[in-house]
Amino acid sequence: ELIADDRVQGAALTGSERAGSAVAQQAGKYLKKTTLELGGNDVFVVLDDCDLDEAVKQGAQARLSNAGQVCTAAKRFIVQRSVYDRFLERFTAAFEAMKIGDPLDESTTLGPLSSASARDTLAKQVENAVKQGATLHYGGKVIDGPGCFYQPTILTNITRDNPAYFEEFFGPVAQVYVVENDDEIVKLANDSHYGLGGAVFTGDIARGKRLASRIETGMVFINSASDTAAELPFGGIKRSGYGRELSDLGIKEFVNQKLVVVSGQ
Numbered sequence: 001e002l003i004a005d006d007r008v009q010g011a012a013l014t015g016s017e018r019a020g021s022a023v024a025q026q027a028g029k030y031l032k033k034t035t036l037e038l039g040g041n042d043v044f045v046v047l048d049d050c051d052l053d054e055a056v057k058q059g060a061q062a063r064l065s066n067a068g069q070v071c072t073a074a075k076r077f078i079v080q081r082s083v084y085d086r087f088l089e090r091f092t093a094a095f096e097a098m099k100i101g102d103p104l105d106e107s108t109t110l111g112p113l114s115s116a117s118a119r120d121t122l123a124k125q126v127e128n129a130v131k132q133g134a135t136l137h138y139g140g141k142v143i144d145g146p147g148c149f150y151q152p153t154i155l156t157n158i159t160r161d162n163p164a165y166f167e168e169f170f171g172p173v174a175q176v177y178v179v180e181n182d183d184e185i186v187k188l189a190n191d192s193h194y195g196l197g198g199a200v201f202t203g204d205i206a207r208g209k210r211l212a213s214r215i216e217t218g219m220v221f222i223n224s225a226s227d228t229a230a231e232l233p234f235g236g237i238k239r240s241g242y243g244r245e246l247s248d249l250g251i252k253e254f255v256n257q258k259l260v261v262v263s264g265q
Contacts, residue, residue, distance in 0.1 A: 003027050010034060010254050014071075017239055035243025035253050037071065037235060039168045040196030042226060043189045044074035045211065048082045049203040054223075056087060059174075060094035062199065062225035064152055067111050068172040069118075071240075072197040072219075072226040075169060077176045078185050084178045088156070091176070092138050095152040100143065112147040113171055119148040122171040129155055129164035137176070166193055182211060190216045196236035197226040218244075 003011055003026045010033035013023045020036040027034045044062060046055045062074035079087050103111035113119045123142050130136050139153030153173040158164050164175065179185050189198065197219040202208040205222065212220035218236035219226060228234055228246065235244040244250050 003032060004030055008032065012243075012245070012254070013037070013241075020241055033254060035235070035245065036241030037196075037243075037245060038239060038241040039170075039194055040071045040073075040236065040240050041075050041166075041168050041192050041194040042072055042196055042217070043076045043078050043198040043215065044225070045185055045189070045198070045200040045202075045215075046077065046079040046083060046087055047200070047202040047204075047207070048080040049207075050083075050201040050223075051203065052083055052086060052090070055201040056090040056094055058199075058201075058225045059091060060098075063174045064095070064098060064110055064172050067113055067150075069114060069170055072228075074199060074225060075173075075175060076189075076192075077174055078179055078188055079176060080185075081178050081180055088137070088154075088176060091174075092154060095138055095154060095174075098152050100149055100151075102147075110152060110172060112149045114148070116148050118170065119150050122150055122169060122173060125164065125167060125169055126153060126155070126173060129158065129162055132162040132164070134158045134162055134164055139173075160191070168194065182207070185211060186214045190214075193239045194236070195238040196240035197221070199225050 002008060011023050011027050012035045013020055014037040017038050020038045024034050044059050059074060098110040099108055100110045101108040126140050134155045135157040137154040137156045139151035141151050143149035143151060150171055154176060156176050158175055177188060179188060195217045198215055198217045199221045200208045200211050201223055208222040231247055233244040233247040233249040243253050
C-alpha cells in the first residue's frame with residue numbers, strides 16, 4: 001500500500017534478497033524507481049607480493065567487525081598458494097586472539113549475533129558445510145551462556161558443489177580458498193550470485209587495478225578493507241542489488257534529471 005500510494009515516487013531498501021525481490025516487484029507493478037542494497041559474499045584477495053601482516057590484520061577485522069554482521073564484510077578469502085600457509089597460520093592466530101564478551105566492555109573484540117535465530121542459522125550453515133566436505137579449520141561452535149554468541153570460525157577446502165560455496169554467512173565465519181594465479185582469482189571471485197564489494201592486497205598497485213577491473217562487483221578496495229564514505233558511491237550488482245547510495249550518484253538516483261531546452265534566443 002505504501003509503494004502504491006501516488007505520493008511515493010520511489011523506494012530504497014537495505015535488506016535481504018527476499019525483501020528486495022518483494023519491494024522490486026511491487027515497485028515494478030506501479031512503475032516506480034527502486035534502489036536495492038542486499039546481501040554480499042565479498043572476496044578478500046591476498047596476493048603473493050602483499051604486506052602479509054597487514055593483510056592478516058585487516059582481513060580479521062574485515063571478517064569479524066560487528067561479529068561479521070555486515071553486508072560488505074570480507075567473507076571469501078582468496079589466497080595465492082605461495083603465501084597460503086603463512087596467511088592461514090597468522091589469520092588463525094588473529095581469530096584465536098579475539099576476546100568474546102559483552103559489547104559494552106571496551107576490552108571485548110567480538111560481540112554476539114543479533115538474535116538466537118541468526119546464531120542458529122549460522123551454526124546450521126557451518127554444520128552443513130562440514131557434512132558436505134569442508135574442513136573445519138578453527139572454531140565452529142555455539143558458545144553457551146547468555147547472549148547469542150558464536151565462535152570465530154574458519155572453513156577451508158570448500159568445493160563448488162558444497163552449498164557453502166554460494167551462501168552468505170552473516171556472522172563470524174571465514175571461508176579460505178587457495179589459488180595459483182590471477183586468472184584463478186578472477187574466476188573464483190566472479191563465481192558468485194553476489195557482487196557487492198571486495199578487497200585486493202598487493203604490493204603492485206597496477207596489478208591490483210587490473211584485478212579490480214575484472215572482479216564483478218560494485219566496489220573494490222586495494223590494500224584496505226571495504227569501507228563507506230559520504231563521497232564514495234556504494235552499491236552492488238547481481239543479487240546484491242542495483243543502484244547506488246551516497247556520493248553524487250546516490251543523490252541522482254531519486255531526482256528527475258530534467259532537460260529544458262530554450263529555442264529562439
